[in-house]
Amino acid sequence: MSLWPPWRGRSKLGEKDPMGGPSQLPKQDYEALQERCLRNGCLFEDSSFPATLSSIGRGPLLQKLPPRLQWRRPPELHSNPLFYVANTRRLDLCQGLVGDCWLLAALQALTLHQDILSQVVPLNQSFTENYAGIFQFWFWHFGKWVPVVIDDLLPVDEAGQLVFVSSTYKNLFWGALLEKAYAKLCGSYEDLQLGQVSDALLDFTGGVTITINLAEAPGNLWDILTRATYSKTLIGCQTHAGEERMLENGLVDGHAYTVIRIWKVTCNHEPEYLVKLRNPWGKVEWKGDWSDSSSTWDLLSPKEKIVLWRKDNDGEFWMTLKDFKTHFKLLVICKLTPGLLSHEVGQKWSYTMQEGRWEKGTTAGGPINLHQARDTFWKNPQFLLSVWRPKESRTLLMPCSVLVSLIQKPRHRHRNRKLPLAIGFYLFRMSQLSDDQRKLPPEFFLRNHPLVLPEVFRSEKEVSRELWLEPGTYLIVPCTSKAGQESEFILRVFSKKHLFHEIGSNPKTVFFKEIVDQAEGHEKFFKYFERNPEINAAELQKILNHLPWSGLGSTHPLFSLDACQGILALLDLNASGTVSIQEFRDLWKQLIHYQVVFHKHDSNRSGCLNWGQLRAAMKNAGIVLSDDVCYLMLIRYGGPKLQMDFVSFVHLMLRAEKMESIFQNLTQDGKGIYLQKPEWLLMTMYS
Template sequence: MAMCFPICRYWKLGRKDSMGDFSQLPRQDYEALKERCLRDGCLFEDKSFPAALSSIGSGPLLRKLPSRLQWRRPPELHSNPLFYSAKAKRLDLCQGLVGDCWFLAALQALSLHQDILSRVVPLNQSFTKKYAGIFQFWFWHFGKWVPIVVDDRLPVNEAGQLVFVSSTYKNLFWGALLEKAYAKLSGSYEDLQRGQVSEALVDFTGGVTMTIKLSEAPDSLWDVLTRAMYSRTLIGCQTHCGKERVLENGLVDGHAYTLTGLRKVTTRHGPEYLVRLRNPWGKIEWKGDWSDSSSMWDLLSPKEKILLLRKDDDGEFWMSLQDFKAHFMLLVICKLSPGLLTQEVGQKWSYTMLEGRWENGRTAGGQMKSPQDTFWKNPQFLLSVWRPQEGRRSQLLCSVLVSLLQKPRHRHRNWKPHLAIGFYLFRVSRPLSFDAQKKLPSEFFWKNASLSCRATFLTEKEVSRELWLKPGTYVIVPCTSEACQESEFVLRVFSRKHVFYEIGSNSRVIFSKEIVDQSEGKDEFFTKLFEKHPEINAIQLQNILNHMPWSGLGSKQPLFSLEACQGILALLDLNASGTVSIQEFRDLWKQLMFYQEVFHKQDTNRSGSLNWAQLRAAMREAGIMLSDDVCQLMLIRYGGPDLQMDFVRFVRLMLRVENMEDVFQNLTQDGKGIYLQKPEVYIYPPFHKPQFQAMFSMTPSLVRINIALLSNQLLHIIDPAR
């Protein structure tokens, strides 16, 4: 497809923002550039990150490129290009030639949270409405949300296939363009090779990461993971160091994965704790216990097996927690609000962020080694903490989270590797006699032991620790592992209440700012719910749903009956325990919020119910495509006597439809039909109904059930509540 627009090369429009070595990267005004391109009838071409080999790199990556590399825009690659689609499968991205599995693992964790994703990727961009060949993304860059503008020219091979990140949906391009923007921020595509999942997670969220060595994982690891999954966290992990070679067990050495789910299942031998992971390659899966072909699935109930097991070679798989700890090296949890591994709720969190610099000859003192060293020359920060309710005299411990981030030392991310950084913490016993204008001398540090004993030095972008401190005054000393090493850094402190400032500088005393996070109320809600009801039965579910704030439904607040909650519970209760876990409830909650949005959008007359046309539109909005006849059947079966469907009935229908769609996708071999031997038919509870038994008695030994049958019969007959 030939482009019919001339090219715009307006790349200097905007202002440059000095940010250390990042002054070489222009700050471009996205709106002004786009409007100028639209006015002149041309497509944007970014000269600051051109469609040339210089943007790809100058090292080994060049040798991997196809011989006839081309740069093409999405409208040249597909007849119906889409920037983003909410109907696409949640994990659709696949890694390309760049060794940036760490970036892609973090990106896929991000895609599991639509609201967080939309902060990084403005989802209203498209290739049709006001298309000008220009796109914008946002990254959290050392305390600031920084916009990165790119044109949409992407490197492809001679066949028109993307060389780097691609989607399983060939007309979807948000992932490829986001990778290009991140490459521009990092210097080049080649600068994305080699990295830590934690680094990308921070750049996507501005959150705080905690890395757990799985060989030293606490006994409560499952509880930690469970709390992380139902709160606002993104979770990645990495295998043991290696050269990204595929092992006999299907895992890849030196590779990053995304943790996408947890499930406690009940086998004939007792409970089993499972984790679900995804390989950013979009293929190559674990081959051990609980893999797609494992016989361990036969230990579960048929219902649990059908709904959990997926045999697609899409890179996503289950494995036991025990195997996860044995075969993976690091677990990375990125939290968007503090309280990383605690269950403390109530008061809001506050934070302070200060910038500093290690400068050779002045403030680059290195770590503590001997009384004569230069450790005391490092930047020193005074921290005073107390509990907001009990005050400064309280002896109860205070939760404090400290995060130290080092800035890159070169415009190109990989040209100068990270330094080994860490920090020490000291208690100041007599703060009233303390002179905040003068640094503490060397004697202080050798007479007062560090509370952190020996600082942990890591060659990573961020080093963080969660501390429990007595109310009082402390000194934090961030440093590099060796003296005379230069770099800039950002030091963040999160607590319930604190004062934080740099000693010996002219900066004023900085009080903590309250964190404004819309998710905090939700996190607190789930935390309290988890503490009160680790497992939720139908009566508790009814009470929770009838007290939820259905703000999107206006004055028409839904009322869930006990029967409705029993039906919902039957769909979620995979192990037939009569209850659902808090993680299963959180998944349900996400679905309910989505259904609420769809229902409200189609209920145009605000009657609190949907007619046949509105129901059909609502289901299509949710990505469920049923024929008009089947949709009519659904309204008769699950609607009211007046052929209207209220929100509660809509929820029950949507859960059933999605549940049966999962069943079909897990059983089908070719996407068109299910092939079962007659004896296999009797395994699956949906086929126990007399209607199906009569049908099977007249069929050959190999039964084929197609999508139409599933739509017209299965959905109409099955009612898990009965």
């Protein structure tokens, strides 16, 4: 297949797609549908993505199908069907008739991180317990995680073999079902035919994808790969574009692969840098140096050869970094830790997301035209970005690392119906602040040259760039390559400390309107962020105790200073003693979620949870503890009568989620971590 930037996306569920056609995904309650099927003794059939040719597509893919295509459920295909088994070999998926190697390459990368995989694929689903023929998957879809519900009817040939994705273990079906869910999200199986690894990685993680052109790779590429393979990243790559055909060297043109490992060996007393890749086909491998049949393995010590060399036709192979750069075109790194390329892995980063739209005649201004008066560029949406150093870094006169990501939304509910636009963004330095009420006029762009501009406008779902900026205020202008082109977009900014909002809106006004929902007196919260964009524990206490807590009924929580100090300690990894407005925004979203969960399980409206209610509430919020540990948490955070109020519940949930996050960031295999004494003391005492 030819690899080109794919397109997919939906408007909000249940709404009309502003770019044409209704949203493809209906509102489907997985738990309610499953319960109804169990109660009625039937298996779920998804009328919104039926087991018919309409779900497969309407183009060339239909010509590839076997003559007697059938739809069967896994229990009809195997005597012992399994959804997922953790202790099997993880890289177990093979591509079928659909040309979705880009999806499979990203999915293979996903299986290397069990915690990320379990977020996309709920691993507690099965064909035995509460089986009703219904399954659910989660995808990061333009700023939020959305569930996709499917039935388990899969297309097979007359012999009962899966037509599309299958597993090397014939009784495992999670990959085939996930492909079906993703096909539903994208419109049909045929809408998976062409694509790019970066798009699937984005949909699986919500991370930021960095694409490196290997012909222009930086000199420290091996260092980048080393940091990537030992941190929260997923890595894919693509050969040179063209028709999908196998070359004499064993590689496939127009094809996507997964980078699964790197290793430095000693060969002839010199270091040799090796990269291990996997072909989503599960076969067809590289035939050059360091391939399975290469004699170069004899140059290694017996120990290294035993560790690295496998002679299996399983699609996995080694090659040198030099050959990798020669024969592959793109390296795609999906970053879940924004400091990957800047040596700042594990540091505290703020994250802000803004939505916008390019509309013909109003906000679709197109790029800067150096040969004409810039009379349309200024019409593009304009965003102010203020960047400053964290307190602990102010003595180091280093620029601030800022990661900017621009994602365009869909123009059609079927992913392949309309190609993505070519997009990019400009960045200008602001010598003085705007009044925040109106766009900067054309004169500003005639007098000021961009500090950063697109090297090339790219027809991709996401374009991103890591910048090093001096503290100050900047203007970001996202645009398309031509004026008048319409689309919606998401603009994300990652940094240690920043404020970010669209010109024409006061960030504090918008933020607190979100918080209090236009409650009277909300303007009194402004003063806490006016003098300094950070607040301490005492100011946090004032804000929390003045906020409306309508979701808790008549019970109004009272946050003590000690409780706020504990909350701040959990958020404040840099030990600055303060939190920013963005961090408070994230905290508020968590508090809203905890409020809903707490009120749901406080069935007697006492304002407190007992042991059984606490256990159910934590499970509902995504934290599963054993009965003994849950009881200990009630003793630790509850009152003398073993009852836990809302404030204590918030402190417990924040601590549990933070500890889980720390563990996942530190573990390499999901089984354990190693901490030195100072790190252990910091985690146990300060948090």
